[in-house]
Amino acid sequence: MNGRVEKPRLTAAAGQLVRDHPLIPLVALLFMLSGVLELLRPGIINPFWLGNTVKFATPLAMLAACQVLTMLTAGIDLSAGAVATVSAFVVATVTPLFGVPAGVGVALGAALVVGLLNGFGVGVARVHPLIMTLGTGLVATGCLQVYQRFVIATGTEIPHFLEWLGTGRSFGIPNGLFLFVPFSILVLAGLRFTGFGRLLFAFGSNEHASRLSGARCWQVYLALYALSALIAGVTGLLYIGMIRAPSLSLANPLLLPSVAAAVIGGTSIFGGRGSYAGAVIGALILTVLGTMLTLLQMPEGARRVLFGLIILTVTALHARFTEQN
Secondary structure (H helix, E strand, O other): OHHHHHHHHHHHHHHHHHHHOOHHHHHHHHHHHHHHHHHHOOOOOOHHHHHHHHHHHHHHHHHHHHHHHHHOOOOOOOOHHHHHHHHHHHHHHHHHHHOHHHHHHHHHHHHHHHHHHHHHHHHOOOOOHHHHHHHHHHHHHHHHHHHHHHHOOOOOOOOHHHHHHHHOEEOOEEOOHHHHHHHHHHHHHHHHHOHHHHHHHHHHHOHHHHHHOOOOHHHHHHHHHHHHHHHHHHHHHHHHHHHOOOOOOOOHHHHHHHHHHHHHOOOOOOOOOOOHHHHHHHHHHHHHHHHHHHHOOOOHHHHHHHHHHHHHHHHHHHHHHHOOO
16 A cells, blocks of 8 residues: 555655756756766766767757747747758858858858748748748758759858867867757756747747737747747858868758757657757767667667657656646
């Protein structure tokens, strides 16, 4: 009888811990995966490995910000990968023709156009965010393929400061942190201390009540998806500096992991609840997990299956605990 009583109590206590301190189990999982990695290959956990892990997790964590912000309103941004790819490809092809400032400006301008289209579709035309962002992502990819035909003979050039950000190190730490740390502070502070951040949580909790309170929803959605696209555009600039090889599908593989990082980090797909700090840890977890699967030399199919099962398990456990009364 005592065992039957203790089990619900332990489950309730675990649920209370996750609700009150959601980052604790995520950090514990990150350390557990790192410990397993050390067991698989003793000595792998060292400053150089830590730097590489942070470097490759940075663009994923930045793209996860797009998902956190939009998922707070019960939306999603499936165009983020395509926007990052467009931004990266445009800066690499415009720079040799017109210089670095023009290349960066045109790249971010192209990203902003997609974001404004998303915001108009979601906020004014009332198209579901999943459909709207999926459609604009496909359109952006098609436009990029057409654009590539006109610049195929001009060559490409990666701005040196992007290579410095993407691949360089200063004092042993990746230079990408000089961009990522201020970016993260802005996102965290914006969600917690600004009226725009509070509106995102309010829309996700009850959009109808937000409308009745006087909030102009279409303006919020327009600003939200424009901001998400700009973040994706900046991520593309960082990623092209890291990869140093523009392609028509450069950042597309980061799209679904960015959604997974946001969900693992505790952001609800139904809106109203989320944490960017959790998404950052989620990005680190996925990066460490990818390293582990590489060490195990798993076939690509088995890696995808295991990767998906772990994501589903972590997400289901988090939802189970946080939804308990």
